[in-house]
Amino acid sequence: MTLPSAAPSQQSGGVARVRPRDPRNQPTLALVGATGAVGSVMCELLSARMNVWGQIRLIASSRSVGRTVVCRGEPTVVVSLTPEVFDGVDVAMFDVPDEVSEHWAPVAVGRGAIVIDNSGAFRMDHDVPMVVPEINPEAARNRPKGIVANADCTTMAMIMAVAPLHREYGLRELVVASYQAVSGAGQGGVDTLRRQLDKVGDDAALGSRTGNVRRAVGDDLGPFPAPVALNVVPWSGTVADGGWSSDELRLRDETRKILGLPDLKVSATCVRVPVVTGHSVAVHAVFASEVDAAEAQDILRQAPGVVLVDDPAAGEFPMPIDAVGTDPTWVGRIRRAVDDPRALAFFVTGDNLRKGAALNTAQIGELLATELAAR
């Protein structure tokens, strides 16, 4: 197996190819939240996709205004979030907290921009399509509110593998458990794990069985409800009905929306693990028809945006330390349930900041750029 490296969208299959155009005529892009975990990766990706956008405006909070960020090789000064900043903007990508998107996305639309939003603010809005270009690119054209939503990063990793199998076998039910990286909670999550690891590393007793991680970490929990170093935390999101977390229900709702399966059964457990970047999901998928593991491997080998890594004897299975920094979703451990010929088990890992956020946004942006150019 050769390790797939970050690939331009042309190789990510199923995504509209952007025709080279007169640079003076290229659309103007606004990037809101350019200094965050997702926004920083977006700046990296835009640098490898230089033929798409004309002017790019980098926007963040007042904390960052005046900072210089390198984008497409050019030092660019971060400007503040005002209504006027969207004047003349064709596409605005929002990589900011829910409440900032909720308020500012309609403002950007009012100034004439099409918004691609990475937050959770609009995902379940019936008038906002949720688009994964490899799966439902057509949905991006119908956007009554002028907003297109990106799925959550855990949903994204899972659905890239589930959708091609659904097309073949007809999905009926999903039981999934996640292994979510700390960068899924933003830059603050990464900084927290780093600080906690330094603290538990200093505590010699923690090498042993009985060392007390809570004592070493104290109340330095960052965005998490418990220490994440040397631990797994079976909670992410807010408290929802019936003991479910908002992230668990979101995974269900988003999967149903993207696949157009409103009655799909989904039971998810969302768990945070001490990994920097790369969300993994253990999937048990039940289909309408009988499945075959070798055939499922073939389907996934050919699926756009997916790389098959499935040779346990050779130590090959999807893992965050390999998937980080790459474009595709890594899928492996594909096996048919011993007790159910209609069920497949598999393991998926995707870079939550790339395909789980910035890359998918860039791909949607390119769909829109193509649409704009054709006008």
Next chain:
Amino acid sequence: MTLPSAAPSQQSGGVARVRPRDPRNQPTLALVGATGAVGSVMCELLSARMNVWGQIRLIASSRSVGRTVVCRGEPTVVVSLTPEVFDGVDVAMFDVPDEVSEHWAPVAVGRGAIVIDNSGAFRMDHDVPMVVPEINPEAARNRPKGIVANADCTTMAMIMAVAPLHREYGLRELVVASYQAVSGAGQGGVDTLRRQLDKVGDDAALGSRTGNVRRAVGDDLGPFPAPVALNVVPWSGTVADGGWSSDELRLRDETRKILGLPDLKVSATCVRVPVVTGHSVAVHAVFASEVDAAEAQDILRQAPGVVLVDDPAAGEFPMPIDAVGTDPTWVGRIRRAVDDPRALAFFVTGDNLRKGAALNTAQIGELLATELAAR
């Protein structure tokens, strides 16, 4: 919630109480593998259970012979594994690799000892009962080979929560994903994670998104197929049929055997995580009859050897950093499937070295000691 601390077996419910007896008349115990991860915890536990055993012989490989280990407060010299060491032994606990148990357990039986084996060597042998004292204590009395097996530590964590629910609702199917600690692979696993964390901690770039864990760790993988620091490894055990790992099939087979449900559907994904001690399992359990989450909480609150930690709003759910060093199995995140009134989802964490190994062995030992005393 008060954090449950290591409790003597009398509090672990469902376990036979050992009557105080004439100390000269107490059974002789051999502890084979006294220097390992499980054996060390066994020495600790025996120190808190002083009224059970007469003489205790500590045994390990030639590497450890002559070392002094403190057991029940007394420095005890480790002796070597020979046939003669079992002469006069009533009960022999084996905490050694499979192949050592396979050879030496029958030798111990031949010398008159009853063997309790923690390895995988005899678990699926029809003539060897697999006993969890809270669940099937009666099975320990029927041991045609003179050997009683302990379940695998992942099975153990899960089954402590599943068995009481099965009794109420009738178990039909399990879909589970594990979060297994490195000490499940013995002391070598713990040492490996510690070394790897030191290495990635030294590499400043690893605080960032793109840091290369493989580069920092090199080929210092210890007992694992890939780096485990800052990673999750979706593989444990050996390659079995159909893409399954031996650990995944074992979880199925052991669950069927302990519950006496030979046709139970079980689909498991076993994953190693960078946690020192404490195996967790995300469980989706389907039952014959409808379930109720509040009722399930009550059942688990009353179940022997189980502690219910289920208040997400207050940050209470089962986690390895809390469960480590305690006797009970921690269960929480109990919720009824939104789409299936017969399915419950929950999360379980147990100390793999205690209830997952040494504690259960000690409990079986006490069942046998009671039986011997009644002769």
